[in-house]
Amino acid sequence: MRHILSVTVNNQPAVLARISGLFSRRNFNILSLNVGETELPEYSRMTIVVQGNTDTLEQVKKQLYKLIDVIKITELNQSNMIERDMAIIKVNCGKNQRSQVIQAVDVFRGKVVDFSLDTITVEITGDENKINAFIEIMKDFGIKEVVRTGIVALDREMNNNVLTNS
């Protein structure tokens, strides 16, 4: 089972090491982890995707809370979150295929960000499934390189997760 946690932490050196170290030490299966500054520069927000049953999830949350640098943990689920993954994909693409690729990009609301004589590079954002589907289609043309951000996600209810500067 996949669980998505939005974790507010102090924006300080070694905090990422504390969190990733906790996951490896306790043998928690981590699928992706994203960090970035929040609206308040003293805090960062991490989106952590964890694999495990509900008992594991309970331990993950409790162990995270034990870290002094963890301020707040929100568990997100499909119904209450906005989830985005982003990929940049470089596809083999000669002149003859260019229009087909661009068509596919349009359908998926992606963006062409670069092309050369025999490649085209596309940016696409969306949830994980959409990105996976798009990558599947691009495989037909021959993918040269892919980079993905992993999931970033946020609670839908605006006021639920706003930090106060204490």
Place this chain on the structure above:
Amino acid sequence: MPIHSGARIFVESLLREKVEVVFGYPGGKVIPLYDELYDAPIKHILVRHEQGAAHAADGYARSTGKVGVCIATSGPGATNLVTGLATAYMDSVPVVAFTGQAPTSLIGTDSFQEIDIRGITLPVTKHNYLVTNVKDLAKTIKEAFYIARTGRPGPVLVDLPVDVLKSHADFMYPQSVNLPGYQPTYEGNYVQIKLAAEAINTSERPVIFAGGGVINSNASEQLTNMAIKGRIPVVTSLMGLGTFPEDHELSLKMLGMHGTIYANYAISEADLIIGIGVRFDDRVTGKLETFAPYAKIIHIDIDPAEVNKNVKVDIPIVGNAKNVLDKLIPLIKTIERKEWLEKIKEWKRRFPLNYEYDDNSIKPQYLIEKLDELCDENTVIVTEVGQNQMWAAQYFHFSKPRSFITSGGLGTMGYGLPASMGVQVGNPDKTVINISGDGSFQMNLQELATISSNRLPVKIIILNNGTLGMVRQWQELFFDERYSSTILENPDFVKLAQAYGIKSLRIDQSNDVEMALKEVLNYNGPVLLDVIIPQDENVFPMVPEGASINEMLELKKKKREKEKQGEVA
């Protein structure tokens, strides 16, 4: 606001935290700090290895309830603390460690004696710091002590680059801390407490399972009151020894791998377990699937992460044990529980701790029984790890908290000797006895020098069987008596102690035990007693690893098996 150097701020901050003694070892990066300590009204105990400093600070903390402090220089000095910090971490002991560090300008360049001690100690400290600006120093020290002693206690490390110690800042020690991510829960939820009371009052076969958290929260009195009021028998973990008087009829002593048979039977047949400040360690539960099969479980603990970590809990109460028990006790009814207590009494009668006395050698159990007879309440037993530790836990009667100091969670050989220094420094009026094995003793024996030069009157008793006894025992029982690398060739411990200027004697006959112990206990100074014990003496009862806790190997069974084998041969 006075302007001070970082080193001076360090000393001033320690004084604000009422630190009286520190254990440490100087080195290049902490010379400025040691220069300030030179004139400071803080006692510094110079150990002979940094691991000794960490264990001494730990022993000091466990025995006094105060925060223990240790100091090491950067690089190898800092890494030598790691085992001590891990030991304190596993047993929730409040220790603050200060380490020197390369100057901030050189951090990351692999400069001389530079090591990322913050990175190394991430998994073995409750929290840690690298101070990069002298302006943050006082605030950091305040937080370090606060974090170490509050909530579930634990070790905190503060890494101090040498230029931070040398540069100057305004000094003002903060009155309070601001840590939004750290809000320990001290008061148990009252609804949960009422549920727990109801479960206790309706249970027929309850057992209290008390651990180190009872000691950390000074809740022994409450625990005792609750057990007596509710007529509830008490088992303890290794860390919980001394929380409940072991001579009381409701005491079932320790449970688990080397616990008493009656404790393990009681847990196995209980319909309710009231876990207080325990973490249901695998050495206690044995095979989890068959642990306490008929019992509902109440779990009182300050650390929410301990709830449901190992065993499924029916009624969790997160809070400080003392606060929770204060609210719980008035709700407990006095119920006779005749049938249950009779059953336990019968188990106690049928399956007491036992060993075979021998006139021509010294059985370690006999020695510890004698020691127990000769010691008064003013005694603290500090052990090493292994057979010596288990015999001490089984055969000494602990009736007061903080009277048994041992490395439980990490099982650190070499803990006892340096820890006993810390205990003695923190308790100058108490009789501090280090019960040791010959293997463990040699892991930190350099601290004999510290004991000697500070004239710390520690009594060291080596149960000398010329082997790594507990490993040897496992090899005998589970590895076809293949004694791979467990037989030791030891130095003459008596001469060794004498070389350090420590009084020393050796015995190998039962008849000599009483006189030798009296001599040791009456001697006003450090003394080492080398006790030659049989090599093949084992710790019983024993739950084999991975077995259920009611499947114990006992002395008699073991003997019968041996006889059987003899017949077949």
